[in-house]
Every structure is written in C-alpha cells, then in structure tokens.
Amino acid sequence: MPNVAVMNMAGKEVSKIDLSDAIFGIEPNKAVLHMAVVNYLANQRQGTQSTLTRTEVRGGGKKPWRQKGTGHARQGSTRSPQWTHGGVALGPKPRDYSYSLNKKVKRLAMKSALSAKAVDNDLIVVDSIALAEYKTKEVIKMLGALGADKKALIVLPEMDAKVIKSAANIPGVRTTQVNELNVYDILNHDKLIVVEAAAHKIEEVYA
Numbered sequence: 167m168p169n170v171a172v173m174n175m176a177g178k179e180v181s182k183i184d185l186s187d188a189i190f191g192i193e194p195n196k197a198v199l200h201m202a203v204v205n206y207l208a209n210q211r212q213g214t215q216s217t218l219t220r221t222e223v224r225g226g227g228k229k230p231w232r233q234k235g236t237g238h239a240r241q242g243s244t245r246s247p248q249w250t251h252g253g254v255a256l257g258p259k260p261r262d263y264s265y266s267l268n269k270k271v272k273r274l275a276m277k278s279a280l281s282a283k284a285v286d287n288d289l290i291v292v293d294s295i296a297l298a299e300y301k302t303k304e305v306i307k308m309l310g311a312l313g314a315d316k317k318a319l320i321v322l323p324e325m326d327a328k329v330i331k332s333a334a335n336i337p338g339v340r341t342t343q344v345n346e347l348n349v350y351d352i353l354n355h356d357k358l359i360v361v362e363a364a365a366h367k368i369e370e371v372y373a
Contacts, residue, residue, distance in 0.1 A: 177311030
C-alpha cells in the first residue's frame, strides 16, 4: 500500500495517507494506456473538415471543347479534379471519429495512469486548497512550494471557482474534478496534485 506524505499549501508535510494498492499500486499497463490516449484524442476531433466534389463546385456546366478533332484529350467539364479550380477527388467529408472503450479497459487505464504517477513520485497529495480571493499569485506560490511549477494537473474534490479561475491563466497548469478526470490529462502533466478529499473520492469510484 503506497504511503504518501500529505502536504499543505506551503509545501510542508502535515500527515501521511495510505493509498489503495488496487488503484495507486498496480503495474501500469502501457498497452491499455496507449488505447486510452488514442481514444481520448479521437473523441476530441471535430471531424468538420470538408472539400467540394466536382458536383459541388460552381460552374463547369459547359463542355470546354468538342469531343473529337481538337488534338486535346476529351473533357466534359472544367470542374473535373484534374482542372485548376476543379473539385477534389476522394477528399475528406464531415465524419464522426469518436468511439468508446470497454468499461474494464477504461478503469484499468485510469488505475495504470494513477499508479504510474505514484511510482514515479509525481503524485502530490495536499490536505486542502483554499483561497480567500481570486489570486493567481497564491496558486503560483503553492506550486513552487510543492515543486510542481512546470506542467501540473490539480484534482479538486468538487467545483471551486476561486481555485479554478486563479489557476486558469498559468501556462501548463490545469484544474479538474474527480468526475472529469481522464487518463490523457494525467499523463500529459508532469505532476499530479490531488486534494486529500479528492484522493478518497477516486478510491471510492474505482474501488
């Protein structure tokens, strides 16, 4: 069972917490992590790219020259794909790239991502994050004290507008709640900062 120090916002250890082996102590499955990341990125694609086919390009109704006797190759329209300003052959059209993963695969991927952070000592548990006012400087100060002043993902137990907005304009820093946590964000950040209450919620959800 991983035993992790619980820090305060000043970067000082205030207690210890035993995290669940089943969630924070498994052997990370790289294949499943890869599947989860590819799935997340595919689901983010808008799929709105579109090109015009020869039937959709304006013009080209008149045959450019007669069929035979000109010495040119026969042409039926100036909007064929081989013509400048012609339509595009086999170009992209709007489509849905999203697909779903098996529930067990999703859960294993999340446990693998959390365990990977715990193994690499990139998991930081804080007792609480409380701001008296909207203050970006306070969040920057906290990140510096925790040694997470590069790319950091802050996991809150619930919505906290002051923390979210105070961290919103810090490059490389992202905030999320337990119910919005995903594998891609965990792996895409150097440090995972989890509020103690959020850690307990994660254990409840993925137990």
